[in-house]
Amino acid sequence: MEVAVVAIGTELLLGQIVDSNSARIGQMLAANGFSSHLQLKVGDNHERIVAALELALHDADAVITSGGLGPTQDDITREAIAEVAHRPLREDAGVRAVIEDLFAQRGRPMSANNYRQALVPEGATVIAQRKGTAPGLVVPVGEKVIFALPGVPYELDDMLANEVLAELRARRRDDTVIRSRVLRTWGIGESRLAELMAPRFEELEGSNITIAFLASGIEGVKVRFTVSTTDVDEAIALLDHEEGQARRLLGDAIFGVDDDTLESVVAQLALTQGVSVAVAESLTGGMVASQLVRVPGASRWFLGGIVSYASAVKEELLGVTTSTVVSEEAACSMAEGVARLLGSELGASTTGVAGPEIIEDQPVGTVWIGMSYRGRSAARKVQLLGDRERIRTYATATALDLVRLTLSGSARGFGLVGLNSDS
Amino acid sequence: MEVAVVAIGTELLLGQIVDSNSARIGQMLAANGFSSHLQLKVGDNHERIVAALELALHDADAVITSGGLGPTQDDITREAIAEVAHRPLREDAGVRAVIEDLFAQRGRPMSANNYRQALVPEGATVIAQRKGTAPGLVVPVGEKVIFALPGVPYELDDMLANEVLAELRARRRDDTVIRSRVLRTWGIGESRLAELMAPRFEELEGSNITIAFLASGIEGVKVRFTVSTTDVDEAIALLDHEEGQARRLLGDAIFGVDDDTLESVVAQLALTQGVSVAVAESLTGGMVASQLVRVPGASRWFLGGIVSYASAVKEELLGVTTSTVVSEEAACSMAEGVARLLGSELGASTTGVAGPEIIEDQPVGTVWIGMSYRGRSAARKVQLLGDRERIRTYATATALDLVRLTLSGSARGFGLVGLNSDS
Numbered sequence: 001m002e003v004a005v006v007a008i009g010t011e012l013l014l015g016q017i018v019d020s021n022s023a024r025i026g027q028m029l030a031a032n033g034f035s036s037h038l039q040l041k042v043g044d045n046h047e048r049i050v051a052a053l054e055l056a057l058h059d060a061d062a063v064i065t066s067g068g069l070g071p072t073q074d075d076i077t078r079e080a081i082a083e084v085a086h087r088p089l090r091e092d093a094g095v096r097a098v099i100e101d102l103f104a105q106r107g108r109p110m111s112a113n114n115y116r117q118a119l120v121p122e123g124a125t126v127i128a129q130r131k132g133t134a135p136g137l138v139v140p141v142g143e144k145v146i147f148a149l150p151g152v153p154y155e156l157d158d159m160l161a162n163e164v165l166a167e168l169r170a171r172r173r174d175d176t177v178i179r180s181r182v183l184r185t186w187g188i189g190e191s192r193l194a195e196l197m198a199p200r201f202e203e204l205e206g207s208n209i210t211i212a213f214l215a216s217g218i219e220g221v222k223v224r225f226t227v228s229t230t231d232v233d234e235a236i237a238l239l240d241h242e243e244g245q246a247r248r249l250l251g252d253a254i255f256g257v258d259d260d261t262l263e264s265v266v267a268q269l270a271l272t273q274g275v276s277v278a279v280a281e282s283l284t285g286g287m288v289a290s291q292l293v294r295v296p297g298a299s300r301w302f303l304g305g306i307v308s309y310a311s312a313v314k315e316e317l318l319g320v321t322t323s324t325v326v327s328e329e330a331a332c333s334m335a336e337g338v339a340r341l342l343g344s345e346l347g348a349s350t351t352g353v354a355g356p357e358i359i360e361d362q363p364v365g366t367v368w369i370g371m372s373y374r375g376r377s378a379a380r381k382v383q384l385l386g387d388r389e390r391i392r393t394y395a396t397a398t399a400l401d402l403v404r405l406t407l408s409g410s411a412r413g414f415g416l417v418g419l420n421s422d423s
Numbered sequence: 424m425e426v427a428v429v430a431i432g433t434e435l436l437l438g439q440i441v442d443s444n445s446a447r448i449g450q451m452l453a454a455n456g457f458s459s460h461l462q463l464k465v466g467d468n469h470e471r472i473v474a475a476l477e478l479a480l481h482d483a484d485a486v487i488t489s490g491g492l493g494p495t496q497d498d499i500t501r502e503a504i505a506e507v508a509h510r511p512l513r514e515d516a517g518v519r520a521v522i523e524d525l526f527a528q529r530g531r532p533m534s535a536n537n538y539r540q541a542l543v544p545e546g547a548t549v550i551a552q553r554k555g556t557a558p559g560l561v562v563p564v565g566e567k568v569i570f571a572l573p574g575v576p577y578e579l580d581d582m583l584a585n586e587v588l589a590e591l592r593a594r595r596r597d598d599t600v601i602r603s604r605v606l607r608t609w610g611i612g613e614s615r616l617a618e619l620m621a622p623r624f625e626e627l628e629g630s631n632i633t634i635a636f637l638a639s640g641i642e643g644v645k646v647r648f649t650v651s652t653t654d655v656d657e658a659i660a661l662l663d664h665e666e667g668q669a670r671r672l673l674g675d676a677i678f679g680v681d682d683d684t685l686e687s688v689v690a691q692l693a694l695t696q697g698v699s700v701a702v703a704e705s706l707t708g709g710m711v712a713s714q715l716v717r718v719p720g721a722s723r724w725f726l727g728g729i730v731s732y733a734s735a736v737k738e739e740l741l742g743v744t745t746s747t748v749v750s751e752e753a754a755c756s757m758a759e760g761v762a763r764l765l766g767s768e769l770g771a772s773t774t775g776v777a778g779p780e781i782i783e784d785q786p787v788g789t790v791w792i793g794m795s796y797r798g799r800s801a802a803r804k805v806q807l808l809g810d811r812e813r814i815r816t817y818a819t820a821t822a823l824d825l826v827r828l829t830l831s832g833s834a835r836g837f838g839l840v841g842l843n844s845d846s
Contacts, residue, residue, distance in 0.1 A: 011637050013459050014603070015450030016647065020441045022464070027438030036436050037471055041445070041462040044635070048460055055478070071614040072636045073624065106808065111618045131809060152640055154813065214439050279730075285716025286709025289730040293708025296779050296811055298732065305730035307702075307712040313727040313765055342736055356719050388719055 001172050003034045004056035008067040008077050009151060010043035021066040021149075021156055028160055033178030033228060034168060044068060049080035057084070057144055062168060064160075067151030069134040071113040077148055078119050078137070085141045087121035095126055095135050102133055127163045131155045138167060145171065178228050179235040183246055184256040186220040186401045187412075193221050196249050200242075209238060218393045220255075220262075252410050255401065262400035263291045269407035270301040275345050275373075275417070277403070279305040280318055280338035282325065282351040283367065287396040303342045308334065314351075317341060326352055326362045331370030331379035339372050346417070347372040348403050349379075350395050354388045367395045369402050373416035380414070424595045426457045427479035431490040431500050432574060433466035444489040444572075444579055451583055456601040456651075457591060467491060472503035480507070480567055485591060487583075490574030492557040494536040500571055501542050501560070508564045510544035518549055518558050525556055550586045552578070561590060568594065601651050602658040606669055607679040609643040609824045610835075616644050619672050623665075632661060641816045643678075643685075675833045678824065685823040686714045692830035693724040698768050698796075698840070700826070702728040703741055703761035705748065705774040706790065710819040726765045731757065737774075740764060749775055749785045754793030754802035762795050769830070769840070770795040772802075773822050777811045790818045792825050796839035803837070 005026065007019045022039050029036045038059065042052040049068070056063045068077030082089045096118035103110040117134055120126055127136030127149075134150040136159040147164050149156045185193065190213050194201070201211055208229055214222040225242045227235045247254055256265050270277050279288045289305035292298055306317055314320040314330065318337030322329040331349050339347030352367030353359045365386070370379040382398055384391045405413030428449065430442045445462050452459045461482065465475040472491070479486045491500030505512045519541035526533040540557055543549055550559030550572075557573040559582040570587050572579045608616060613636050617624070624634055631652055637645040648665045650658045670677055679688050693700050702711045712728035715721055729740055737743040737753065741760030745752040754772050762770030775790030776782045788809070793802040805821055807814045828836030 009637075010635060011647070012446070013449050013462060014453040014649075015446035015448070016603075016605070016645075017637070017639075018441060018443045018446040023435070023438035023441040025438070026436050030437045037466060037468070038475075039436060039464040043460060045460070052461075070636070070638055072617040074635050102808075106806065108612060108615070111614045113614045113617055131813070152638065154640070212437075212439070281709070283716075284713070285721075286704070286712030286728060286730065287716075289709030289732075290707070290713055290815075293706075293710075293730075293732060293777075293815070294812060298708075302732055304732040304736040305709060307709060307716075307728035307730070309712075309716060309722060309725055309727040310765070317764070341740070342733070354716075389717060392713075392716070 001034050001062070001168070002060040003029050003036050003062045003064060003168065004060035005036055005039040006052050006056050006063055006065045007039070007041045008044065008049055008065055010074070012041045012067070013043045021151060021153060024153070024157065025064050025066070025160060028165065031180045031224070031226065032165060032168070033176055044074040044076060046076055046080055049077065050083050053080060053084045053146065057141060057146070060144070062145045062147065062171065064147045064149065064164065066149050066156055069117065069136075069148060069150045071111070071117050071133065073113075075116070078116070078121070081137065081139050081146050081148055082121040085121055085124075085139050085146065087123055087139065089119040090122055091115070091118045092120040092126060095120065095129075098129060098135075099133050127159045129155070131158055136163065138163070175230055176228055177230055177232050177235050178226060179232070179239060180224055180226040181239045181243060182258050183223040183243065183250070183254050184220055184260055185223060185250060185253045186255050186262065186397060188221065188250070188253045190215040190221050193223065193250070197223065197246065200245050200249065209242060218397055220397070252405065252408070252412060255404055262397060262404060263295050266292065266400055266403050266407065267295040267298060267301065269404060270346075273407060273417070275407060276301055276303055276343075277346045277348070278303045278338045278342040278344035279399075280334040280347065280349040281305060281307050282309060282314070282334070283354040284350045284392055284396045284399065285309060287392060288348065288350060288399050291396060291400060303344045306338050306341065324360050326360050326366055326368060328368060328379045328381070331368035332372065332377040335370035335372035335379070336375070336377050345374055346403070346407070348399055350399050352391075352395060354391045354395075356388060365391050367391070367398070369395070369399045371402060371406050371414045371416060373406070376416055378414045378416065424457050424485070424591070425483040426452050426459050426485045426487060426591065427483035428459055428462040429475050429479050429486055429488045430462070430464045431467065431472055431488055433497070435464045435490075436466045444574065444576060447576070447580065448487050448489070448583060451588065453601055453603065455588060455592070456599045457595070467497040467499060469499055469503055472500065473506050476503060476507045476569065480564060480569070483567070485568045485570065485594065487570045487572065487587065489572050489579055492540065492559075492571060492573045494534070494540050494556065496536070498539070501539070501544070504560065504562050504569050504571055505544040508544055508562050508569065510546055510562065512542040513545055514538070514541050515543040515549060518543065521552060521558075522556050550582045553581060559586065561586070598653050599651055600653055600655050600658050601649065602655070602662060603647055603649040604662045604666060605681050606646040606666065606673075606677050607643055607683055608646060608673060608676045609678055609685060609820060611644065611673070611676045613638040613644045616646065616673065620646065620669065623668050623672065632665060641820055643820070675828065675831065675835060678827055685820060685827060686718050689715065689823055689826050689830065690718040690721065690724065692827060693769075696830060696840070698830060699724055699726055699766075700769045700771070701726045701761045701765040701767035702822075703757040703770065703772040704728060704730050705732060705737070705757070706777040707773045707815055707819045707822065708732060710815060711771065711773060711822050714819060714823060726767045729761050729764065747783050749783050749789055749791060751791060751802045751804070754791035755795065755800040758793035758795035758802070759798070759800050768797055769826070771822055771826050773818050775814075775818060777814045777818075779811060788814050790814070790821070792818070792822045794825060794829050794837045794839060796829065799839055801837045801839065
């Protein structure tokens with residue numbers, strides 16, 4: 001089944017926004033066995049959107065659009081789709097009620113423009129707006145279909161993963177079952193991963209299982225297995241088998257599966273081991289704490305943190321006595337200091353040079369991660385590449401990974417927690 | 424002059440890589456007054472690339488492609504362009520010599536595949552490869568032209584800014600100049616903004632100035648003015664005028680222009696006013712501090728922060744005495760506490776309910792932002808919608824905005840800093 005993708009918005013053509021929506025739609029389609037051979041971008045112009053939709057529909061069974069569903073004058077996707085589908089727009093009372101409700105909740109006045117978002121092509125199905133004011137639309141065009149999704153990524157993602165995928169599956173004409181599983185890794189580069197996986201890669205050549213490596217920046221390298229078969233149980237059994245093979249080859253570079261994140265895995269480990277956590281941050285400036293707090297229920301194991309950006313804060317609050325703040329000693333003192341100050345069992349710390357200026361003659365990208373557990377501490381240096389933001393985010397992920405490895409008693413952790421050291 | 428953009432690579436369709444090349448090509452075209460109404464993505468398939476190129480050439484005077492010029496079997500852009508242009512491929516001795524030279528320099532063996540990169544459509548011009556092994560191509564197709572650029576961003580950018588731009592300028596048949604300016608806003612919804620701007624919107628109808636509203640989630644709503652004229656100075660004067668009109672209509676909901684961010688504006692205000700800043704965070708968990716630290720040189724005005732996630736940390740470190748942590752009193756105490764503890768003039772705080780669980784019978788999304796300045800403090804409640812992550816990021820942006828409004832002495836700030844209160 002062929003699905004075309006059309007991203008709508010003049011800001012995309014002008015390069016003011018990078019079209020990441022189409023990439024995420026493409027990922028979803030690939031992971032679920034739908035082909036997508038054409039992806040288009042068009043601006044907020046009625047004739048051009050109509051032409052793009054007609055072009056996209058020509059060779060595809062379905063078209064997914066993103067953008068142009070907002071309340072303002074330049075949001076004209078609704079009108080263009082109505083024309084292509086030969087279906088007049090009608091106000092949908094249910095959609096209107098939801099929008100009015102949202103505005104009432106926010107205590108904001110609703111403008112006349114907002115009512116445009118309640119317009120729906122006749123015969124179309126509405127995808128309820130759970131996260132914004134724009135509903136999604138499922139608009140039949142003969143035997144084909146156009147899905148219109150909002151351009152705001154988190155509104156789009158939600159509809160894509162639920163209603164759009166379900167409708168595409170229902171429309172698929174064969175009984176192919178496609179399942180994928182993503183193993184999440186941190187700390188090994190894409191080419192090295194491919195090298196380690198090469199034996200399995202070759203064995204699977206020509207089978208119904210494919211392996212893809214997705215270098216995903218701050219999310220690490222993802223290893224995705226996709227199985228194409230006709231039976232769900234068989235698909236799951238094959239994925240279980242592949243996961244086992246990969247774990248043998250990659251060890252604890254694999255930190256999780258599918259939706260796991262470094263912070264969700266840390267949370268799980270801290271909870272099951274009953275370890276309370278606090279962090280002291282310099283160059284990451286609160287990013288490690290903020291990532292940990294992303295996990296719902298973090299208050300059960302995360303106490304808080306100190307952002308010791310100024311040296312005086314490191315000294316006075318955390319008891320750092322060394323004169324060099326980018327050092328093993330400072331990282332250890334910070335980790336110990338925050339555990340002491342907040343009363344946690346584990347303390348983690350970051351200190352380093354995010355740039356653009358160097359500090360203490362250390363090159364940009366020099367980062368120390370400290371770890372303290374029940375009074376003992378250690379630190380490790382990593383050298384990161386890139387600009388200020390990249391160095392800070394990679395330092396954050398590295399710190400989270402070292403907390404994970406430490407809590408799981410891995411040989412690659414600090415050896416502070418585990419069967420031998422735990423009292 | 425109309426220029427279409429075609430990004431080539433199956434990895435783009437699969438979403439393994441986000442197509443940022445087309446966005447940067449679009450930026451370059453817009454900034455130099457070329458229109459671009461169609462941008463396509465296709466996979467590494469000969470027929471599909473040929474079809475995409477023919478489609479792109481149909482309504483455009485020029486086509487810029489990126490990707491598919493590498494040495495491997497799936498790099499087939501050269502062949503597809505040769506077919507579209509009806510020009511056979513010939514090995515170019517000059518290109519071959521440069522590639523051989525590059526391999527000799529790197530001391531690596533050159534594979535047979537690499538010679539494919541020396542193939543050039545007859546009559547095409549080569550753009551020398553200064554940063555990689557792939558040369559760019561300028562291939563005439565009748566009166567039109569295809570520019571083939573490598574997919575590696577820094578190789579592409581270099582050729583784009585030099586040879587491609589020069590050739591496009593030489594081919595341009597008119598002297599249109601296009602310039603845009605983006606006003607950044609926070610705190611007013613897209614539809615309300617559109618309503619406030621409606622009078623200006625209508626006055627500009629049919630003129631050479633367009634207004635677009637871009638709801639950009641956590642980045643607020645952007646208002647973009649685009650001017651199309653024949654003179655750069657005139658374009659800039661028109662944008663200056665529109666900016667003035669917008670500022671009269673929107674007031675200090677406008678926090679910045681183009682690349683400004685809430686944190687960069689806060690940094691600028693703190694620096695120029697000589698005010699040191701610290702933050703105490705509960706539900707945002709370090710995100711406010713982390714955003715502030717994004718600004719290079721933050722150490723000149725940002726001292727650090729306390730992530731007081733556990734109640735005990737609020738009480739013991741920050742001196743919060745009230746028993747309700749989601750309250751005006753707690754927000755004020757936190758702001759005062761962190762300013763006292765870290766020795767800053769300004770202290771900001773966040774406390775609230777990020778969900779999914781409610782706290783103290785307060786609904787999810789209830790957030791108090793506190794502000795303290797030289798011993799005086801105040802707090803404000805906002806009610807945010809969405810999931811945990813959205814509430815946390817919007818609470819962060821709201822806090823940054825309130826710091827901005829407070830530092831700028833705005834009537835919408837806390838009235839703590841300004842001509843009357845500043846000693």
